[in-house]
Amino acid sequence: MTSTSPRDKTILRALQGEVLPTPPIWMMRQAGRYLPEYRATRAKAGDFLSLCYTPELAAEVTLQPIRRYGFDAAILFADILLLPQALGADLWFVTGEGPRLSTVTGAADLARLKPVAEIDAVLNPVYETVRILSRELPAETTLIGFAGAPWTVATYMIAGRGTPDQAPAHRLKDEDRPTFEALIDLITRGTIEYLSAQIQAGAEVVKLFDSWAGSLRGADFQRYALEPARQIITELKQRHPGVPVIAFPREAGQGYVGFARATGADCVALDNSVTPEWAAEHVQVDGCVQGNLASRHMVTGGEALDEETRRIVRAFSKGPHIFNLGHGITPDADPGNVQRMIDVVRGG
Numbered sequence: 001m002t003s004t005s006p007r008d009k010t011i012l013r014a015l016q017g018e019v020l021p022t023p024p025i026w027m028m029r030q031a032g033r034y035l036p037e038y039r040a041t042r043a044k045a046g047d048f049l050s051l052c053y054t055p056e057l058a059a060e061v062t063l064q065p066i067r068r069y070g071f072d073a074a075i076l077f078a079d080i081l082l083l084p085q086a087l088g089a090d091l092w093f094v095t096g097e098g099p100r101l102s103t104v105t106g107a108a109d110l111a112r113l114k115p116v117a118e119i120d121a122v123l124n125p126v127y128e129t130v131r132i133l134s135r136e137l138p139a140e141t142t143l144i145g146f147a148g149a150p151w152t153v154a155t156y157m158i159a160g161r162g163t164p165d166q167a168p169a170h171r172l173k174d175e176d177r178p179t180f181e182a183l184i185d186l187i188t189r190g191t192i193e194y195l196s197a198q199i200q201a202g203a204e205v206v207k208l209f210d211s212w213a214g215s216l217r218g219a220d221f222q223r224y225a226l227e228p229a230r231q232i233i234t235e236l237k238q239r240h241p242g243v244p245v246i247a248f249p250r251e252a253g254q255g256y257v258g259f260a261r262a263t264g265a266d267c268v269a270l271d272n273s274v275t276p277e278w279a280a281e282h283v284q285v286d287g288c289v290q291g292n293l294a295s296r297h298m299v300t301g302g303e304a305l306d307e308e309t310r311r312i313v314r315a316f317s318k319g320p321h322i323f324n325l326g327h328g329i330t331p332d333a334d335p336g337n338v339q340r341m342i343d344v345v346r347g348g
């Protein structure tokens with residue numbers, strides 16, 4: 001295909017509500033350690049953050065899964081923790097363990113962070129990656145930018161690392177609500193500017209990752225998952241009408257119902273704790289959904305992979321759907337199983 005018309009971009013068509021005979025497909029963490037070519041480029045960069053901040057190399061790893069598999073979307077290679085770093089948090093990655101950050105445990109730590117107006121000084125290389133990608137991607141491939149949602153980013157900024165139950169963030173929320181809410185507000189405003197700059201640089205869709213939304217219950221879910229997403233999406237829609245937003249309130253369960261309507265999101269991404277049949281009935285009624293094959297099938301493969309892939313395609317076939325995993329692909333995945341999933345989705 002040589003045309004650059006948005007009509008050729010199946011991801012954009014699905015996000016506009018079109019029901020396509022074959023769902024477009026991409027994969028969370030599609031650029032990653034399960035690919036030998038990713039490991040080679042990462043070794044060249046030296047470490048993960050250098051890879052994120054070197055536009056030519058970040059663009060290269062973004063393109064690798066497009067070349068290998070021909071996915072319908074490319075997702076900018078970066079990380080949700082670059083925004084906290086741009087806001088003045090210290091950030092480093094411990095090999096084999098994950099991210100570490102300086103912590104926010106009270107008003108004094110919050111006061112040491114930088115104003116939103118200063119984030120571009122750190123994040124400019126990310127925008128440059130987006131510019132390179134919008135030149136180099138095939139005409140039919142949609143470029144997705146992204147950021148973490150405020151609650152998920154806050155859980156890392158408060159604890160200084162990933163936590164199984166987000167306990168430190170819940171504690172700050174319950175014991176020092178003014179500081180917690182000021183942090184959520186700072187991240188919300190930073191995320192608006194960060195995503196807006198990605199769109200200006202050429203991102204055609206943006207996605208908000210709320211990986212830990214599932215640990216917010218009742219009114220907390222409304223206040224700290226739904227409301228910040230609504231604020232971000234409302235402001236982005238005002239500045240960039242027509243640019244679709246995908247929201248991913250992971251493990252929201254019942255909270256998925258009405259989430260798109262309440263926040264203005266064009267699409268809700270589903271994890272695999274909900275069945276596609278339930279989600280078709282209760283979530284897809286409001287528009288496009290994305291998901292939701294369990295990532296472990298990329299490790300285990302076989303007939304179970306084929307069956308579950310077909311089941312998801314079938315369950316969502318009456319409405320707009322983007323095929324994806326329920327969460328990111330893991331480093332132990334077999335690249336052959338990714339091809340097998342794509343063949344089943346595209347070939348029936």
Ligand SMILES: Cc1c2[nH]c(c1CCC(=O)O)Cc1[nH]c(c(CCC(=O)O)c1C)Cc1[nH]c(c(CCC(=O)O)c1C)Cc1[nH]c(c(C)c1CCC(=O)O)C2
Pocket residue numbers: 027028029030031032033042048075076077078079080081097098099146162209211328
């Ligand atoms: C929570 C979160 C993070 N980062 C992200 C989330 C939300 C999605 C989710 O729930 O998975 C999002 C993210 N991280 C990365 C992308 C790039 C685009 C993509 O291919 O999806 C995206 C969209 C690259 C990455 N981000 C990271 C890697 C692995 C780093 C490496 O190469 O060693 C990649 C490819 C590191 C990272 N970054 C983060 C953690 C907890 C870790 C360590 C765990 C791990 O190693 O998988 C924070």
